[in-house]
Amino acid sequence: MNAAVRPADELGLVNRVLAGDPAAEREFYDAHVDGIYRLAYRVTGDAELARDFTQEAFVRAFDRLDQWRGEAAVSTWLRRVAMSVVLNGLERTKTRAARETPLEDIDGEATTAETDTDAESLELKERLSAAIDALPVSQRSVVMMHDIEGFTHQEIAESLGITVSSSKVRLFRARAQLRLALSDFAEEWTP
Numbered sequence: 001m002n003a004a005v006r007p008a009d010e011l012g013l014v015n016r017v018l019a020g021d022p023a024a025e026r027e028f029y030d031a032h033v034d035g036i037y038r039l040a041y042r043v044t045g046d047a048e049l050a051r052d053f054t055q056e057a058f059v060r061a062f063d064r065l066d067q068w069r070g071e072a073a074v075s076t077w078l079r080r081v082a083m084s085v086v087l088n089g090l091e092r093t094k095t096r097a098a099r100e101t102p103l104e105d106i107d108g109e110a111t112t113a114e115t116d117t118d119a120e121s122l123e124l125k126e127r128l129s130a131a132i133d134a135l136p137v138s139q140r141s142v143v144m145m146h147d148i149e150g151f152t153h154q155e156i157a158e159s160l161g162i163t164v165s166s167s168k169v170r171l172f173r174a175r176a177q178l179r180l181a182l183s184d185f186a187e188e189w190t191p
Contacts, residue, residue, distance in 0.1 A: 145159065
């Protein structure tokens with residue numbers, strides 16, 4: 001966060017934003033933009049997509065800020081909005097990418113100058129990425145938030161509107177599917 005907002009000040013800031021105060025909107029944005037960008041970047045792995053999704057998350061958040069009920073921190077609510085934007089955006093991007101033809105397929109050949117170790121590492125990363133993409137959205141979001149972003153199960157539960165035990169179960173099931181998908185790399189992969 002660029003400018004930390006204390007929980008006691010959250011309600012006042014939100015009320016000022018809802019009243020149309022442009023300075024409050026800027027303060028809200030500045031206080032949360034870095035965290036939302038980091039979340040989007042860690043989930044997408046793409047700086048441009050992360051910037052786009054961060055902006056879209058704030059547009060949606062400002063549009064729906066009146067729906068924040070104060071039961072959780074505004075940052076938790078905002079992460080929930082951002083995760084929704086990111087996951088929906090990734091689905092759109094995935095659909096669009098499925099319709100595109102890779103340049104290598106057009107040229108008929110792809111050039112590589114990698115060693116065997118680099119090729120294995122690249123293959124593992126690609127297979128892991130594909131295995132994560134193949135997970136159901138409910139499991140993928142928990143894996144991304146817990147194992148990549150470092151959220152606790154309590155934070156995940158608050159962000160996604162689920163119970164802590166549901167978060168743990170989803171993570172357990174996702175890891176089991178990932179182990180199965182990467183079983184031939186088992187000695188190299190540690191959960």
